[in-house]
Each structure stands twice: as C-alpha cells, then as structure tokens.
Amino acid sequence: MLLKNLxxxxxxxxxxxxxxxxFEIIYIIMGYKGNHFDVSKNSKMTANIPCPYYFLSRIEKKxxxxxxxxxxxxxxxxxxxxxxxxxxxxxxxxxxIDYFEEFCNINKKNFRKDExxxxxxxxFTKLNLSDLNGDCYFFNDPIxxxxxxxxxxxxxxxxxxxxxxxIMIFVNCNKDLFNLFDEAKCIDSYYINNIKGYSIYRFNKE
Numbered sequence: 700m701l702l703k704n705l706x707x708x709x710x711x712x713x714x715x716x717x718x719x720x721x722f723e724i725i726y727i728i729m730g731y732k733g734n735h736f737d738v739s740k741n742s743k744m745t746a747n748i749p750c751p752y753y754f755l756s757r758i759e760k761k762x763x764x765x766x767x768x769x770x771x772x773x774x775x776x777x778x779x780x781x782x783x784x785x786x787x788x789x790x791x792x793x794x795x796i797d798y799f800e801e802f803c804n805i806n807k808k809n810f811r812k813d814e815x816x817x818x819x820x821x822x823f824t825k826l827n828l829s830d831l832n833g834d835c836y837f838f839n840d841p842i843x844x845x846x847x848x849x850x851x852x853x854x855x856x857x858x859x860x861x862x863x864x865x866i867m868i869f870v871n872c873n874k875d876l877f878n879l880f881d882e883a884k885c886i887d888s889y890y891i892n893n894i895k896g897y898s899i900y901r902f903n904k905e
Contacts, residue, residue, distance in 0.1 A: 715753075715891045722753040731786070732809050733779025735802075749779040750839050750870045754889070754897050758868060759787050761887045761899055767835035767866055768792060773823045778806040780837055785816060792816075794831055796823040824851050829858045839870040849876060856902055864904045870897045 727734060736748055762784075768791060772780050775795030785793050796819045797803055803820040810816040819826075824847070836855060840848075852867070856879070859865045866886070869876060871894060883900040890896030 719751050719753050722751065722756060726752040726783075731779070731782055733777045733782045733806075735777035735805065749776055750897075752779075752783070754870060755780065755783045757887075757889060758897060758899065759784065762788070762835070762866070765866055765886060765899075765901060769794065769831065769833045770835045770837065771796065771828070771831060771833035772837045772839075774798070774839060775802070775806065775818070776839075777802050778809055778818075780839070781806070781816060782809065785810075785813060790815075794819065794833065796821055796826065798822050828855060829862070833859075833865070834863050835866040835868070837868045837870070838872065840872045848872070849879065852876065852879060859902070862904070865902050867900050867902065868897060869900075871895055872898075 731752070733749060770781070770784060770788075770791060770793045772793070772795045775781055775797045778795060781793045781795045784791075793813075793816045795806055795816070797806070798821070800820055803818050806816075806818040810818065838852070855867070856865075867883075873894065877898060877900075880900050880902075883902045886899040886901055888896070888898040
C-alpha cells in the first residue's frame, strides 16, 4: 500500500517529489492515519488522493494565527486531514463528510474515542451546511465539475458570512475558483505548479 501511494504522489508532484515523500514518510512513521488512496466510484466526485502532509504542515502554521472552532472537511476520504489537525489543535470540533460508506467506516473506527470528531456519510453538496456551524472549511478538490464547485462554494459563502467570519482552505483546486473572492483576504497561497498547491482565504462577517 505504501509503495502504491508513493507512486501516485510521484505522478502528481514530480519536481517537488523528494520534499513531498519526506513528509509522507515522517508522518506515516509517526503513526498518523488516513493514508488510504482510492479511485472514485462516483462520476461526480474526484479520486480520493489525500492532501500531502507537506501542505498540511504549512497550512497548520497559518491556522495557528487564524482562530476557528468547527472544522469541516468536505470529502474527507479516509480522514487524513482531520486526523492531522485533530492532533495539532486541541478543543476544536471536527466534522468529516464523505459520500462513500467505506471511508466513513474507516473514520468512525479511527475516531471512535474522539468525542470532538463527527463523521457524516452524505453527498455534502446536498446538505444544509449552515446547520453544522462551521467556521473553517477544507476543500481538497472533491468535485469533478468546475461550475458545480463554484456554485457550491458560493452557497457556503452566502449562507455563512452574515453569521460569522469563515476560513476556507482550497487544495489542488482550479484557480478559476478564486475569481469569486474579490472581497476575501488571502491568508496564504502556495503552488508547486499550475494546479497542485493550496490557498487559504478568510471571509469576514458582514
């Protein structure tokens, strides 16, 4: 499984592969969970390729200076992102939403002792996310269709910013998404090529 995962990463990150693999190996040796890769069985969703630990470690440094209470991972897969940040941030609530029962079962097992972690099996594009009171959203390019991604993100922004300041983290997303964010503050943006990287935006309460 480890070899297969590393080959997938190799094809995606090329010139930065040594740095990416170094962080992968370190965190896997440390016992971090959520390292399952899989090809999507849904024509609407992308393949489950977890966010690289290298990106997560950089994002963590920025989140330390931007407070949040409820972190929602949209398309959480096997739970890598939630596991990582749950280890780094105490007294926070984490919600993982995924379409596939297999991943949800893995997460429920891994987080069975974590009362601050909730796993929901659902198509998150059809949920009323405002009921979850999230103020930090993690979006690892889970939707295949760009226009559907844009519509979904617009709904989150429009439903939340009148209630609270929110943070949105976009990983490996088409940069056309960011044309939506004229009034948002870019906290950090890091890309190793045209599509591989992340951006963090803060939308202040209106």
